[in-house]
Amino acid sequence: MKWKELEEEPCSMARTIGVIGDRWTLLILRECFLRTRRFEGFQSALGITRHLLAERLKKLVRQGILRRIPYQEAPKRHEYILTQKGLDLYPIMMALVHWGDTHMVDERGRPLLHQHRKCGKDFDPVIVCSECGEPLLAKEVHTHPGPGAQSLRTIAAPDKPKAKPRRSAA
Amino acid sequence: MKWKELEEEPCSMARTIGVIGDRWTLLILRECFLRTRRFEGFQSALGITRHLLAERLKKLVRQGILRRIPYQEAPKRHEYILTQKGLDLYPIMMALVHWGDTHMVDERGRPLLHQHRKCGKDFDPVIVCSECGEPLLAKEVHTHPGPGAQSLRTIAAPDKPKAKPRRSAA
């Protein structure tokens, strides 16, 4: 499977992974949410090679997740800022952080706390059902094909995905 | 930066990315949540090379995200099932799916719908504050160093990463 195919699969998760599902892209996005905007800022914060950084930024711009905006003429310079589409990645970022906070902290505790301005408290993100507001548990969710379904794969778990001969028997 | 270093960074997101932040691992986890449990199941569903699949499964087991459980003696066979730590990845998976549903669907609509057994309705996942229950917006969240902070990097947003405006920066 190639990256391009991923984005065309009838699976929203696969498509998302096709866009942001690699180490550097995710880390670049972390920096974006931490308000880094410029090439040098990303590079020195992450230690990514300049080559890859340039490539990843281009891809994020192509995907409409970042916008490249001039901040000075003279030597033309641009900064990269999140579009709405990019800001919408926030729940993904929070979910990643929260899992790390829960399962990957050492004895010192969390490196970073999040305070909700609305209520003033440090919080954890909680996922709830948009319809009833109850917290979601994997076990209580049932998936079924939607209008965009097309392949039998990825819609629901087929109990046994037919095996095919791997070698020519001749 | 190497993979191993990532897991030691004082940043929960980096650590999480170090564990699950690559294309195949994420797709394998998708399959896990769709109830795939066996080597052949993953391989044929994803088209991943057997070599990589074996490696990724080993890593997920090492990380305590999957457990390798024998389901038959005779030729010894195992299946891979999510531990609690693995199940806790559910919010990340849902967040990925939801972003794809919002920004990556084609005219046909969503490939997969999620029904909440508790209320019976198809839903979207919503992230709320654990303290006040209000939906979270990136703009309303302030980050500050926690007990596990140690490096100045990644703790909090440096307002401008050593970018001193040398000119009138618009």
Add this chain to the structure above:
DNA sequence: CTTCTATAGTTCTAAAATCGAACTGTCAAA
């Protein structure tokens, strides 16, 4: 008894991605 099939890997080579370091170009300041 031999062959086929199913399952879960391992091994090998070629191709692709990433790393690391140097190089390009613009303009301001020293």
Add this chain to the structure above:
DNA sequence: TTTGACAGTTCGATTTTAGAACTATAGAAG
């Protein structure tokens, strides 16, 4: 005139991944 900051680009070396074949075990088929 030289240096420094910034935003890239280029290129050879290294690491990962792809793709296909090979190994191993055991039941069923013939």
